[in-house]
Amino acid sequence: MVSLQNIFTGATEKAKDALRFYETNYSCIGKWIIEPGKKVILQHSQPGVCRFCGLITPKVTFKKEAHAIPECLGNTSLFTKYECDACNQFFGDGIETSLGNWSKPQRALSGVRGKRGVPTLKEESSRQWRFEHGSTGIRITQDETDPIAVVNAATKEITLTVHRDPYTPVAVLKAFTKMALSLLPEDELPSFRAAMAWIRNADHKIGLVKTSFFPVLYTFVPGNSPLVNSVILLRRRSDTLPVPYVTVVLTYGNEAFQTVLPSLERDAGLSGQKVKFPDFPTPYELDRDLEPAAPIQRKRLDLTGRSLVGRETIQTVLRYKPSKRNEATGDGIDA
Numbered sequence: 001m002v003s004l005q006n007i008f009t010g011a012t013e014k015a016k017d018a019l020r021f022y023e024t025n026y027s028c029i030g031k032w033i034i035e036p037g038k039k040v041i042l043q044h045s046q047p048g049v050c051r052f053c054g055l056i057t058p059k060v061t062f063k064k065e066a067h068a069i070p071e072c073l074g075n076t077s078l079f080t081k082y083e084c085d086a087c088n089q090f091f092g093d094g095i096e097t098s099l100g101n102w103s104k105p106q107r108a109l110s111g112v113r114g115k116r117g118v119p120t121l122k123e124e125s126s127r128q129w130r131f132e133h134g135s136t137g138i139r140i141t142q143d144e145t146d147p148i149a150v151v152n153a154a155t156k157e158i159t160l161t162v163h164r165d166p167y168t169p170v171a172v173l174k175a176f177t178k179m180a181l182s183l184l185p186e187d188e189l190p191s192f193r194a195a196m197a198w199i200r201n202a203d204h205k206i207g208l209v210k211t212s213f214f215p216v217l218y219t220f221v222p223g224n225s226p227l228v229n230s231v232i233l234l235r236r237r238s239d240t241l242p243v244p245y246v247t248v249v250l251t252y253g254n255e256a257f258q259t260v261l262p263s264l265e266r267d268a269g270l271s272g273q274k275v276k277f278p279d280f281p282t283p284y285e286l287d288r289d290l291e292p293a294a295p296i297q298r299k300r301l302d303l304t305g306r307s308l309v310g311r312e313t314i315q316t317v318l319r320y321k322p323s324k325r326n327e328a329t330g331d332g333i334d335a
């Protein structure tokens with residue numbers, strides 16, 4: 001077998017370390033590139049059985065197209081045949097709404113195209129403003145007396161202050177888990193019965209997650225849609241290795257999310273242990289010829305909160321280069 005470290009000779013030392021870790025401990029059990037227009041429909045060995053509730057036709061129907069990855073994250077091509085209409089509705093109204101609200105500000109900034117195009121951020125109550133992607137770039141409309149965007153022409157930075165629609169953190173985590181369970185090879189499902197019950201429980205106060213064992217590794221790559229929409233599933237090579245059984249890496253727009261797929265059945269032995277878990281490297285760290293627009297940012301997200309979070313305020317700094325057309329005004333904003 002060709003070593004990954006030998007393929008990516010231009011990788012940074014940190015990325016090489018991470019490659020070594022993943023090569024030693026994991027094998028890839030699934031990889032999908034999300035390409036608009038290339039439709040892929042995943043099937044169950046037994047047609048007419050729902051993977052999530054276990055019910056069989058005609059007790060349940062399969063009329064709707066079930067997205068393996070939520071549509072809001074830019075998936076218009078990867079579907080499954082094994083999510084019944086009732087489960088589809090249940091997840092769509094519940095955990096995927098939380099995921100949609102939680103991820104919307106960054107998707108709007110990154111220009112990730114969902115069902116109704118790239119989301120527009122707006123407020124039409126007391127403070128009227130809009131943030132949208134147009135054919136010529138980003139457009140911000142705002143009330144000058146109470147702006148959401150503050151431009152600093154000296155540093156070429158725009159500070160944007162927006163609100164996030166309500167979401168429950170643990171529901172976002174469940175939505176990531178649901179996505180991975182949708183993509184998981186069928187023979188792995190017995191290792192995730194507890195996880196399956198957990199995502200199907202609408203009561204987010206109940207069960208399964210422990211803060212210490214549930215980080216979401218978050219990577220932000222600056223630039224104009226620098227990452228390919230993709231998802232990778234990795235499985236532990238052997239049960240003697242002290243690492244979580246399955247991990248999933250999802251990338252779209254400017255962001256990559258990596259989390260552990262919770263398996264009470266397989267990972268009970270890890271409870272209480274300190275587990276090494278490096279970030280899965282991005283292409284920008286594997287190839288020195290690829291250069292991100294600005295340094296890559298990383299953090300660990302804690303999405304284990306079980307209560308609804310109301311209007312959260314988020315502040316983002318956008319950096320810009322004035323184009324020739326905009327030089328006259330100093331910035332590219334319509335205010």
Ligand SMILES: [Zn+2]
Pocket residue numbers: 050051052053054055060083084085086087088
């Ligand atoms: Zn179902």
